[in-house]
Amino acid sequence: MSLPWLVSTVLHVTQDGKYFVAGDLYRVEGELLENETEKAKLAKVEAIAESDMIVYKAPNERAHITVFTDVDCVYCRMLHKEVAQLNESGVTVRYLAYPRSGVGSESYQKMVSVWCSDDPKKWLTDAKLGKSIPANKCVNPVADQYNLGNEVGVRGTPSIILGDGTLLPGYLPVAQLVERLGL
Incomplete structure (x- = not known):
């Protein structure tokens, strides 16, 4: 019996x-x-x-979000352009890698290069701007984060996890996200 919808569904047996x-x-x-x-x-x-994430810390943190992201995702790029506004609103943004094309894909290689770089925040921004980034390799968490994303129900990017565990599938503008966080 094949039940493909059970891939990340929680079962109580x-x-x-x-x-x-x-x-x-x-x-x-x-x-x-x-x-x-x-x-x-x-x-x-x-x-x-x-230390395994790429974190944009809010100076006056009132909440944090954890975002499964892909450097080639249009909506991830839109959210990334709003990180400064989120930080100003007291929201720390913590990125986890989720290359939608999977482990070994071109997006995966870019994300490994970002995580292995000397300045992941700079190179993440450059990658999200569509700029070419230097290839880097190291022991990195990208595949593990991708697998975790699958395990917790990520189906696309950005997937935003709020501090209460709520998973928001997709982009939300800053105002809506801040409201959703109760700030």
Whole structure:
């Protein structure tokens, strides 16, 4: 039996394997309803060291977002042009690599070059501006971040994860994103 939609779906299976439920697990306590699946996804993302990310730190951080990005993605480029505004609004932007074409693709190679460069923030900006960047190789987290993106439900870029674990699939203008963060 082939069920391709199950690739990143969370399954809850009976011990004998005869029954399963596909989807998120929620916990209900009084008035509280918590999505335990989203919390588990967020925990995996939050476990990544910032040293493995490319981080644009807000001087007066009030919130942070973690963005799965691709250097060749038009909407990722639009979001990147707004990083300064997000920082001014108190939002730190933390990038993880998600080359949409997959590991080994041209986008993947560019992202490895960015992560392995002497100044990843500069080279990420240049790559998102469509500029040529020098090839670099090193031990890097790009493939692991791509795999994590698949695991937590990333289907396109940018995919933005808020501090509460909510995954926003796609670009949002600064005003909407800041509002969504409650700032």
